[in-house]
Amino acid sequence: MALHPRAGQLAQAQDLIDLLSLMADYYTRVPSADDASQRVTFGTSGHRGSAAHSSFNQLHIWAITQAVVDYRREQGLLGPMLVGIDTHALSRAAFRSVIEVLVANQVVVIAQQDDGFTPTPVVSRYLVAHNRNVKALENGNSDLMDGLIITPSHNPPSDGGIKYNPPHGGPADSHATAWIEAKANLYLQQQMQGVKRVNYHLAISAGGVEYRDLYTPYISQLQDVIDMQAIAKAKVRIGVDPLGGSGIHYWSKIAKHYGLDITVINDKLDPTFSFMPLDKDGKVRMDCSSNMAMAGVVPARNQFDVCIANDPDFDRHGIVCPDGASVTGGLMDPNHFLAVAIDYLLSHRPDWPSTAAVGKTLVSSAMIDRICASHGRQLLEVPVGFKWFVDGLANSSILFGGEESAGASMLQRNGQTWCTDKDGFILGLLAAEIIAVTGKTPAERYHELCQALGTSVYQRIDSPINAKKKARFSQVSSDCVTVSQLAGDDITAVLTHAPGNNAAIGGLKVTTSNGWFAARPSGTEPLFKLYAESFVSAEHLSQLQQEAKIIMDNALKG
Structure with missing residues (x-):
């Protein structure tokens, strides 16, 4: 695929979305149930689409939400539902549509107070922590909490997305997504017959949404998965660019809570993402693994010991290292950082289960295979998709699961489950921990790994x-x-x-x-x-x- 002539350059006015038109399309366009491109396609990353193309509109969200309600009833789930959103323009509109259906179905909704944003890993961690102490009800049903996350991940600003995380906290499996997809498309075909709704303002005024502080539990528990004390003691200088994503307000709170030296390089919050350089194909895309999209972050590399970036729902990470004596700095290849992370963790997590495996997707670098062999650790190679790591992370039989697309998660330092979805916060903070403990940047550590195990x-x-x-x-x-x-x-x-x-x-x-x-x-x-x-x-x-x-x-x- 040829590189766009303006790739890596700041977006111009003609590259930006028209917010008014986008909102109008969301509320007024009617998708055709007979057009495959306009039907619900609910995979492990949920349903994604564009309001302008009639593939992500209010009718889709009503249908999907009702289908999720039906599915959770089938599963005997009677507990509350946590709903999180990212910073895409359509996410706030879709949130309102979701609330209308959930409250009409008498589902208790939990959301971030002050209309704040909620990153994917925060939702996952909250579900894991909450459900650990939930007991089954006498009638055989469960008061477990599950979640909906409204995000199209790193997709362009024109897109919208919604995904379902069951009580285990991670991406839904293929059975669940196929069930939800079929039911949602049936509602589209039936022109919303069977979908319950209540006006959003009535839902809010009736107390249908319980607003909570979701910041504090997540931030205060980060020390359970990352050696935050080591980072603070070493005074690691961390530069952060949230790329306008849902974790934008978390970083300053993390810095204050743990006494870290964190500088937020870019604190802009703009649903057009006008501050982004264009990606390889000339589109605005918040891809923290792309050299072109990260062109605004890389120049700051020598001002910090490490720079961290994330995508809009914060399930992915981008690691930027400074220039060093043996390496040229810049954005690390996701495979390279996964290799460094795994090698470090296998040497610095003594309480992890000795029988637990390292999980990788089969399109990730074979350097990981060599690292696991050098540590005498089992390697679990699975198809593409983070859903394959969920059960293992939940029962601690997988200690780390990573994808070549810059998404990963891992166990807590004591070997218990942290979260079962990708977590861009902890992978960024792990880069800082590696520097604090080893005195070397992840790029320098990868150079050493290549010398020992071969260069790929x-x-x-x-x-x-x-x-x-x-x-x-x-x-x-x-x-x-x-x-x-x-x-x-x-x-x-x-x-x-x-x-x-x-x-x-x-x-x-x-x-x-x-x-x-x-x-x-x-x-x-x-x-x-x-x-x-x-x-x-x-x-x-x-x-x-x-x-x-x-x-x-x-x-x-x-």
Whole structure:
């Protein structure tokens, strides 16, 4: 995909959304239940869409919320529901729509006081902590709390999103999301017949929403997962750019609570996100793992020991290191920081269960495999999606779960569950802890890991694909690979199911002793994603990619 000529440059007026038009579209556009692009598509990251394209409108939110109410009744869940929102323009409007349906269905709603924003990890942690002490009711039902989070993550400002976290605190599994999706689309087809609603102002005046301080519990418990005392004692200088996201007011409170040296580089809150540099494709996108979107943060790297950025719902992290004697600073590749984080944690969490595994998605760097082997730790390799880590984080059989897209979470320092969704706060603070304890930046630590375990070259390429070929991915099998070598090395494995849990990966992964590739379709766009990594050289990676494309072209014929 070609780089946009203005990528990395500050957004201009013509790049920004028209807020009035966006709001009008949200309330007035009527999605067609017969148009697949306008139906509810509720995956593990929930439903996302655009009001202008009739894929995220008030009718969608009413239908989805009623479907969630129906689902939780099916599950015997009678407890309150925590509703969080991020800073996208449509999130506040969608919040009102959600409240109208929940209160009409007599669901007790918990929300941040003062109409504040609530990051995904704060919702997850609150659910985990609350539900730990909840007992089953006599009639077999449960007073457990679950949550709705209104966010399209790092998507452009024009988009909206909503996702459901069951009582375990993490992303809903495939069964739950399929159930909710089908029910919501049925409500759309029936033109909202069966959807209960009450006017938002009546819902609020009737006391249907209980407002709580969600800041304090989360912030005060951070010391249970991160060595905050070490960071404070070492006086680590931390620069933070929330990228206008939902955790924007948390950082100053964290600094005050723990006596940390935190400077918020950018405290702007603007639903058009006018302060953002354009991403690779020329769109405004709050992607803290993108060099282009992070072009406003990287120049400040030498003013601090580490800089941290997050996406709008704060489930992802971006780590920026200063220049050093052995390394050039800048935005760390997410795979590189995951490797450093795992290596550090395996040496500095003595109370973690010795039998617990490190979780990684199978498109993450094989450097993690080498680190786990060097520590004698079990590796659990699963398909793409954080949902695969939820149960393990909940029962402490997984000590760390990470994705190459800069999302991860981990256990508390004592080995108990912290949260079961991605947490951008704790990964950023972990970078500061690493500096405080080792005296080295994460970039310097990665350089040392490469010297000890080998240097890899990793790349993901997104390519257009038509609907027919995209559908063929579901039929790909190991028989599609008819060669015995890849880039000059013997093939050691051909995978269509993840080795960690035997779940289908929705594509193909081929490995050798010196590299690998994986191919899978995008869940939301007409693209297929080719991931590849070489422990030999950039030239070897290029050869690996070329041969991978030939293999996939043959596999997708038909």
